[in-house]
Amino acid sequence: MTVFRVVAYNDLCSEDTVVADVLNRVCGLPLADAVALTRQIRIEGKATVGLAETRDDAEVIAARMLGFGLRPVIERNTP
Amino acid sequence: MTETHFTAELDGDELVLTLAADAVQPVRTAVELLADHLEDKWVNQWSPQRRVVRKDLFPPAYKSRTAQEQYEQRHGAAAKADLLAAAQRVLAALAGSQPMRCPADASDDWIRVLGVARLLYTHRDRPLSNDTLRAQAANFLSAMQHEVLIALRPELTEVGKR
Numbered sequence: 213m214t215v216f217r218v219v220a221y222n223d224l225c226s227e228d229t230v231v232a233d234v235l236n237r238v239c240g241l242p243l244a245d246a247v248a249l250t251r252q253i254r255i256e257g258k259a260t261v262g263l264a265e266t267r268d269d270a271e272v273i274a275a276r277m278l279g280f281g282l283r284p285v286i287e288r289n290t291p
Numbered sequence: 292m293t294e295t296h297f298t299a300e301l302d303g304d305e306l307v308l309t310l311a312a313d314a315v316q317p318v319r320t321a322v323e324l325l326a327d328h329l330e331d332k333w334v335n336q337w338s339p340q341r342r343v344v345r346k347d348l349f350p351p352a353y354k355s356r357t358a359q360e361q362y363e364q365r366h367g368a369a370a371k372a373d374l375l376a377a378a379q380r381v382l383a384a385l386a387g388s389q390p391m392r393c394p395a396d397a398s399d400d401w402i403r404v405l406g407v408a409r410l411l412y413t414h415r416d417r418p419l420s421n422d423t424l425r426a427q428a429a430n431f432l433s434a435m436q437h438e439v440l441i442a443l444r445p446e447l448t449e450v451g452k453r
Contacts, residue, residue, distance in 0.1 A: 223415035225429065227437045229447045230406060247450055268365075274352045275366045279374055281406030283350045283415060286362075 216270035217289040218262035220282060222253050231282065235261050238276045263289060297435050299442035306398045306442060309390040314431070319385045321432060322378050325408040329375040347410045378404050398443055405436035 220235070228250050235246035239262045252259040261277075261284070264270035274284040296311040310318060328348060349370075353359040377400040384391045393400070413419070413429035420426045441448055 224418050225409065225413050225415060225433065226406075227433055227440075228450045229437055229440050229444075230402070232447055232450045233402075233440055233444060243446070250450065271352065271362060271366055274362075275370050278349060278352065279370060279407070280403050281410060284352060285354065286352050286358075287354075 214263035214265055214289050216264045216267055217260045217287055218264065218270050218273050218277070219258050219285050219287055220249070220253050220261045220277065221285060222257045223283050226282065228254065230280065234277055234280045234282055238280065239273060296431070297438055299435075299438040301395060301442050302392075304395050305392050306395050306401075306439065307390050307392055308384075308401070308439070310385075312389075315385060315389075317428060318432070318435070319382065321408045321411060321428060322381050322385065322404055324411055325404065326375055326378045326382065328411070329371045329378065347413075347415055348407055350415065374403060374407060378408075395443060398439060401439050402436055405432045405439070409433050409436070 218239070220231070231253060232243070232246045232250040235241050235249055236243050239246070241249065241261065249259045249261055262270065262273045264273065267286070270286045274286050277284040296314040298309045300307045325348075328345070349367075351359045352362050380397075380400050381404045384393060409429040409432035411429075412425040412432070419430065421430055
């Protein structure tokens, strides 16, 4: 059961290439999904890019994303 | 500065970075400034400007203030130390001769440091412009980051810039 989700929020100064790369390598998403989510972030303002069973797992993902200059927010994964 | 001031190429297992002589100092200044922030060297820790910069560099990972404080206690120091170490390695490279060469598997130092350092000169919620020297500095750092990434992963070229 995934209790937490990591949501990437749009910021207006990040390159799409960097966002896609981070989603691919840091969040472990397939490249096609990473590119699609990058577009979703740009168009809709945010996208869920990671699901985690524990708070710690979600925080590790978020901390790594922050280290690349992205803007993740951890939320409870309510249905 | 323009993208012609900087090139990144992959040479075997090494990343070859060439930065024009007149661009070295501005980039070094940006990375030194980032290192100062990460080391909390600013004289007035609680100045409004510093708080704004800190929020741009490290936006909250939680909407809840309590959860965010706990997150910072768990991850803040390690995250800053890790990024500071990367910034110091980039500064060491900038102090050396051109072109700079680094192992491709260490290129995340550049991608991360450039990606965070640009936020010293712009705000996340402000559309990109090229109207001021600060905006131009942010754009140049972003362009460098993009060039490094495309050199490593040309398949991302089609994702393009915003």
